[in-house]
Amino acid sequence: MPIFKKSTKLNNVGYDIRGPVLDEAERMAEAGITVLKLNTGNPAPFGFAAPDSVVSAMAESLKNTQGYSESKGIIEARQAIVNYCKFKNIPGVTEKDVFTGNGVSEMITIAMQALLDSGDEILIPMPDYPLWTAAATLAGGNAVHYICDESNEWLPDLDDIRKKISPRTKAIVVINPNNPTGAVYPETLLAEIAEIARQNGLIVFADEIYDRIIYDGHKHTAMASLAPDLFCVTMNGISKSHMVAGFRCGWMCVSGDKRIAKDYIDGLNMLTSMRLCSNVPSQAIIKTALESYNNADSFIRPGGRLYEQREYIYNAINGIPGLSVVKPKAAFYLFPKIDAAKFNISDDEQFVLDFLHERHVLLTQGGGFNWPRPDHFRIVYLPEMSQLEYLAENMRGFLETYRQ
Ligand SMILES: Cc1ncc(COP(=O)(O)O)c(C=O)c1O
Structure with missing residues (x-):
């Protein structure tokens, strides 16, 4: 009998947000246990609906979007993205410089596959949104993690970045606003990162998917x-x-000195062509969506759901003995620190598993974000207040007796 094993390329690839702890939560759900799942930043299941204009645009587009599009995407979508780049002062982006994708996720994978040879290094924040590390590793590269400093609002540590540059370093990834910390980087710091990239001849990758949830x-x-x-x-x-995570709609655009990256851009063209095109009905809503680029505004101002949920969960978690957390400025995640010595925690995956088994709430351990010590976990604060209250009360109760 043959035994089919996964490729060795996957040996060091991890994506714990949907990893073994989720498998356990699903086993529990199959056994009839109700589990509050706070592992993914997926707004729709928590009652956040897409704007009607976007849903209608998708419905109306269905008649005309049944064929493949150009690999980069339909021109109307790319024009809308070019306009958004202008609005964000990203210089020199034309329709040719835009690639639409089945979510940013697909773009990250393609961008890494096109760039990295075996042994090439790429600087990625720690903690990170782990797809960056996974995609770089799968592409054969080495993800080298630079520290984001919790004692300094989770901002990247510039000295650490400098220390970690080697002759093999090709690029630096900046996730701003950040998942999982909720940090928003000041312009002066970004300028210093740009200067490091300039001095060391690095490509800059910027993941800015949360730029409208601040x-x-x-x-x-x-x-x-x-x-x-x-x-x-x-x-x-x-x-x-x-709030349309399920539509799988994202993009990347190249800007700045494109002449030095002609060959790399050829690689991006090749890989985006190989997957033919991204979901065309989703491309067809980009123009409508970006015309209401401030869609999330009503949620993020005082009185809005996300704002109030952040206030509540930030205060509640900070009030639990043994936990502390930096207040997030963006997105919908909290990355609390847990006093590992007090609770004798040496394995953060075990910690979230124990909490899941005892209190039926699914969180993600800090290690899932390439955080090197077993002393953090991530909360998604999308659920409505009563569920967040349930989480906070249960975390408080659980930690009263928990020792690993
Ligand atoms: C920082 C960051 N980048 C990219 C993604 C992927 O988003 P998409 O739905 O566009 O694939 C996420 C999803 O959580 C994210 O947090």
Whole structure:
């Protein structure tokens, strides 16, 4: 009997947000246990609906979107993205510089496959949105993690970035606003990262999918707007801003000094052509969606659901003995620190499994975001208040006696 094993390429690839702890939650659900799943940033199941205009645009597009499109996407979508880039001061982006994708996720995978040879290094934040590390590793590269400093609002540690650059470093990834920390980076810091990239000849990848979910009037600056002389790849999409994660709708655009990246762009063209095109009905809503780019505004202002949920969960978690958390400025995640010594925690996956078994709430361990110590976990604060109250009360009760 043959035994079919996965390829060795996958040996070091991890994606714990949908990993073994989720498998266990699904086993529990099959056994009839109700589990509150707080593992993915997926707004729709928590009662966030897409704007009617976007849903109608998709419905109306169905008659005319049955064929493949150009690999980069339909021109109306790319024009709308070009306009959005102008609005964000990302210089020199034309329709030719835009690639639509089945979510930012597909773009990240393609961008890494096109770039990395075996042994090439790419700087990725720690903690990170783990697809970046997984995609870089799958592409044969080495993800080298630079520290984001919890004691400094989770901002990237520039000295650590500098220390980790080697002759094999090809690129740096900046996730701003950040998942899982909710940090928003000041312009001065972004300019310093751009300067490091300039001095070391790095490509800059900017993942800015949360740029329209920012609280308290904090300002988002597009990384590429500060680096017109560098080669930049900016990723964005409407999964979060328009609550349509299931439509799989994202894009990337190349900007800055494109001449030095001609060959790499050829690689992007080849890989996007090989998958033919992204979902065309989803492309057809990009123009409508970006015309209401501020769709999330009503949720993120005081009184809005996301704003109030953030206030509640931030205060509730900070009030639990043994936990502390930096207040997120954006997105819908909390990345609390747990006093590992107090609770004798040496395995963060075991911690979230124990919480799942005892309290029936699914969280993700910090290690799932390539955080190196067993002392963090991530909460998705999309659920309505009563569920967040359930989470906070249960976390408090659980930690009263928990010792690993
Ligand atoms: C930072 C970041 N980038 C990219 C993605 C993927 O988004 P998409 O739905 O566009 O594939 C996510 C999803 O959670 C994310 O948090």
